[in-house]
Amino acid sequence: MSAPTLVVEGLTKQFGPLRAVDDLSFEVRPGAVTGFLGPNGAGKTTTLRMLLGLTRATAGRALVGDRPYVEHERPARVVGAALEASSFHPGRTGLAHLQVFAPQVGVSKARCAEVLEAVGMGHAAKQRVGKYSMGMRQRLGLATALLTDPPVIVLDEPTNGLDPEGIVWIRGLLRTFAAEGRTVLVSSHLLREVEASVDDVVVIAHGRLRHASPLAGLRAQATPATYVESPRLDAVTALAADRGWTVAPDGAGLLVEGGTAAEIGGGAHAAGIELHQLVSRDADLESIFLELTRTEGGQR
Structure with a gap:
């Protein structure tokens, strides 16, 4: 059957x-x-x-x-x-x-x-x-x-x-x-x-x-996140602000949310920003799940 x-x-x-x-x-x-x-x-x-x-x-x-x-x-x-x-x-x-x-x-x-x-x-x-x-x-x-x-x-x-x-x-x-x-x-x-x-x-x-x-x-519903290390983190932060991405300190570098590794790498290259690390972070599916099942009033 x-x-x-x-x-x-x-x-x-x-x-x-x-x-x-x-x-x-x-x-x-x-x-x-x-x-x-x-x-x-x-x-x-x-x-x-x-x-x-x-x-x-x-x-x-x-x-x-x-x-x-x-x-x-x-x-x-x-x-x-x-x-x-x-x-x-x-x-x-x-x-x-x-x-x-x-x-x-x-x-x-x-x-x-x-x-x-x-x-x-x-x-x-x-x-x-x-x-x-x-x-x-x-x-x-x-x-x-x-x-x-x-x-x-x-x-x-x-x-x-x-x-x-x-x-x-x-x-x-x-x-x-x-x-x-x-x-x-x-x-x-x-x-x-x-x-x-x-x-x-x-x-x-x-x-x-x-x-x-x-x-x-x-x-695919996850916001892309990328870990970035650079001797010019201030320039990376400015690039992120210009593109509408958010940044947060993460160890020796920054976690950039909203931009893929390809987008950040391309933007940094165009702006002449030296990068030492550029690593895509896996989507946090559990966070997506919690957001999907949150009630309209914000309670779960």
Whole structure:
């Protein structure tokens, strides 16, 4: 089965006076990892629950391919999802948890052991879930999502509770899924947790779309910054003022914001200003993310 596109169109959810999701529209393409980003309470989990038919939308629709999730003949074979790492019976073993689901989704008991090994939980297969750490529960949730080897993977905050090694591991796993042509949607309230693994980003705040693009499109929103060292920093400052760039002291040099290395180098050459260092600084994506999710009144 080729992986379907996920389509969210005008999705809205009202809980009494609270509008948790507000006219939200975006798409998630196959062959890519899409980061679904926003602060806690932004409406991410509610959106994912509507996508999976667990919560009824007030308005709009969410499609897996050409139809809602629940209208697929065998939805669990199309989408593998892990929304909560705490929804396990504490008295069951990890293996028993998967074996409860196996007949419902049409997979063998052997597959249960196979996916536990795949997520690094083979050693804890016969340990009761009540004894699992948060990170182990995350891995068990992922194993549940992978039972049917689905073409679509939806994960809600999958790095919560993972140690640094676990975070690196899941990043690599997400990249593998995308390379296989699957559609991968991963929510997070921390851009830095998913920045190394995503291709596309969808940013929401207060239930509304703030930004949707490839990751490079988010980087393009950053103000360029360049570190400059020169024996004539006063002349560099004057050049920046003339071009409308801002400068700030930075160690032995200046940080020039608003001008690229090429623009500053060209301007300095034309003005006869000697430069000793000219280094582009990477965009601070976290600052862009915080600005996108800031409320109109300046509070986050």
